[in-house]
Amino acid sequence: MYDFSQLTQAIHLFLVQHLNSSSVAIVELVLVGLLFLTMYAILGLTLVYMERKVCAFIQNRLGPNRVGPLGLLQTVADLIKLLFKELLMVKKADKFLFNLAPFIVVIASMMTIGALPFAKGFQAIDLNIGLFYIISITSLGVLGILLAGWSSNSKYSLLGALRSGAQIISYELSVSLSLLSIIMFTGSMQLSVIVESQANGWWIFKGHIPVFISFLIFLIASTAETNRGPFDIAEAESELTAGFHTEYSGIKFAFFFLAEYMNMFLSAALAATVFLGGWMPFHVSGFEGLNQVMDFIPPIVWFFGKTFTLIYVIMLFKWTFPRLRVDQLLTLEWKYLLPINLVNTIVIAFVVVMGWYF
Amino acid sequence: MTGKVNKREILVEQNDEYIINMGPQHPSTHGVLRFELSLKGETVQRVVPHCGYIHRGIEKMCEANTYRQIIHLTDRMDYLSAHMNNEALSLCVEKALEIEIPQRAKIIRTILAELSRIGSHQLWWAAFGMDMGALTTFFYGMRDREMILDIFEETCGSRLLHSYICPGGLMHDVHPDFVPRIKEFITYFRNKLPEYDRLLSGNVIFTTRSKGIGKLSYEQAINYGVTGPSGRGSGFSCDVRIHQPYSAYDLVEVNEQLRTEGDVYSRYMLRIDEMWESMRIIEQLIELLPEDGFTAKMKPVLKLPAGSYYQRVETARGELGIYLISDNEKSPARLKFRSPNFSNLFVMDLLSKGHKIADLVAISGSLDLVIPDIDR
Amino acid sequence: MNFHETFFILLAAIIMIFSVLVVTTDKILRAATYLLFVLLATAGLYYWLQYEFMAAVQVALYAGGIVVLIVFSVLLTHQIHHKLVSITLTRKLLAFGIAGLGALVSIVTIVNYDFNTAPAEAMKVDVRQIGLHLVNTGHNGFALPFEVVSILLLAALIGAITIAKKEESNSDNI
Amino acid sequence: MNGLLNYLKEIGAGIKTLLTGMRVTSGYFFSPKEIVTQKYPENRDTLKMFDRFKGELEMPHTAENTHTCTGCGICENVCPNGSIQILTHKKENEEGKLVKQLHTHIYHLSMCTFCGLCVKNCPSDAIVFNQSFEHAVFDRQKLTKVLNKPGSILKKEAKGL
Structure with a gap:
């Protein structure tokens, strides 16, 4: 039921029959690229709209409600506005790096989307090192921020970039370590295998408290890694005006903006995939009736349902908490998250060896 | 008399330090204030505040206006405590003319002053949360302030710049709905104020960011003349409402809020406490409100006897002093405002030395600066 | 020339062009950025060889780790208007000579080596x-x-x- | 050991305060009744300002096109910003006498600070503040207004004032 691979196989066979092997590869690349680009854009717009509505309801406001029904087209209108805006260039800025930086950020966030299993068979590339691939690509995004901060020839930008560098380098550890717990459980970094391993229950239920702790740490650390919420010190609006993207305008600013939201989507989707079973429906062993009802809901709904619930939580973080100071941010990582995470990893190793999980 | 302005250069840039101009346009300076920061990494070495970007010459303009006309200029200094500013000038004029105003007018003045104190603290809470990065506080604070503004609008006709308290009493009597609305507001706000604590005051991120930051000692507060909640947060008992009661403050029991830590958190909590205290004062005053008499009989043209007069009131930000020299003319010969924010601003360097940029924002937020009051 | 070969040539070209740019640019951060491209293209080569783990390690360690550290330290020490000191002609010539010699030795070795082209078993x-x-x-x-x-x-x-x-x-x- | 216990307690207390804050915000998220914003242009019909709201200055005219302004100039004098200008002219009344009467009452909305002194000091209650609040115009000359309508005359009863 609901297997995307049948559809993709059919297309592949169709192409193989009509074209030679090189052309098939090129056509498939273009198709997948177009599909993911469209999805990327739509997801970005949805997330921006969702953020506006969520923060509006939290703040007793209505949020966008003018452009289109319920303000649905507001983000589209904003995008058009940003497209037409003048691209300002700072005097004495390093033009090459200044223009390059937003692309690095956006490409880094885009490259990771392909490795996510959206549904059964709906995955651009199923690497056998999927998780490691995602971790390594996300570490590239910070380069764009660093370059943007430096090349803007602005002191606020530079400060923002430095903060961001310190932040992301340290929080990457926690993200990787908390993902390591699930790698230990499944013995594989392949995302499809990880999802399949949760057919009889999600890891957050199967793995008890240790997995729950790593889930929490992952949520916190990945929020920090996406420069969001209470950890947005890199752009700290009340301190550094806009941090590393102070000098950007128009579509280049939109790239940073989009990348931030897509990184948020990525961290939520990763948490959903790894800890909450990805597209796997909610199953309770022994209740066959319930399981069948759950199976009836398409996997893609499960995936996006879980992801958007987590995104809501991440947004709630942002709109509730005050921002951390830069030294507190590092304290949180090195004095709280990392030691707890290391102890937790040892506990999980013990659990895995003893087989104390369902 | 010819004036001469000596230009004093403050050398900030020394030893290849990292200089940042925070302002005049910056989200967290709450107006056109400029801080010249010298940084070492993220740590602030020196802060030089530059004010004067919205200097409008209010003191000089007062010399060309009659006493009744000056009222609307005082609104525009500390616009968040416009009632208190109006009251300060009115009290000064009344003192000079030796006029006793009706009890009702006195009590209404005090109620309005306390309401604006609550409103001002709400706005401060809202903006302070924004400074700290908690963006939602802004809307909650504004939402609750709206009720106060409605009360003002119904009675005075305007929401921010009221010009309602005038020499001799009030412009006109309060609206019949005044008392029921205030009672409604107080029951509403007594439920909402604990929410402020739940959202921000108790939050572990907030407390770690504010406790022990920007310590102002008792002696420094006195030396720099830091008054109002900022001074009382350091244990400096400077509440004019208690030490020199004016209007109706001698009729009711006013508890001065004092805290001794002198850090951002104590200044924050002090303002929250003051909101509770203000609500208590208003409740007491409403019981005492007599029926008639909102203004004393005044001459159409006010001429103060020659001499100098001084009157101080407690605004939401501290002690506002009005020094008035009259030469028996329709307008004052010289009018000097001792505005609280001006003295409060200049502890910035003292407080933020050695702290991070984020702390600087928190400190300037906790001092609750209103820039038009600094520049006048 | 099929798709795979094109891919290889593209990656090789990127590596070579940006390697030259790394040493010829006069701005230190640009050099670091070009280095990033070189490393990423190398990762691409590993990926082309279907050695995904190595590619990911390359990206995570070199591109995401070392280049970030280099850039980070450049940020701390260099202002945007700083430029590298230009090198004298004799030193340039000397460097070219040594580099050319190294390249010559490598090329000669590669050309002379009899590569064993037996198909490796899929790992x-x-x-x-x-x-x-x-x-x-x-x-x-x-x-x-x-x-x-x-x-x-x-x-x-x-x-x-x-x-x-x-x-x-x-x-x-x- | 004690230190470790304190460390864990600290974390627990911290998380508790964070959850308290999140309960407040998510509570508002799930209660749409609490929304306080008004949809402004849509609610124009129901939007009512308070009686005393100081919109802009207005001179009430009766159905017979009469007003009560005698042109005494007190409002002009009392205005702190000079936003009122009163032009008068000599005109014959019914008894054939030349009497000073109001010609034009000019009001500069752009200079007005809405202090209310003019309305308060007017001896014949000729001017009031209305409830309009949409002051935006495309041409700033439109901000200078003439308050008395063309051809309007002084109300008869008010002549004695």
């Missing part, structure tokens, strides 16, 4: 195998290098902490 590299090899002491085992590298890293960490540790007299009591 499935999954994480479990890599892990087992890493802690294996037997044939194809990397336990000793693994431990040596760990000790080296530990030493580096302790060294970094010692350097970064604030001197007591200098602390500003913040």
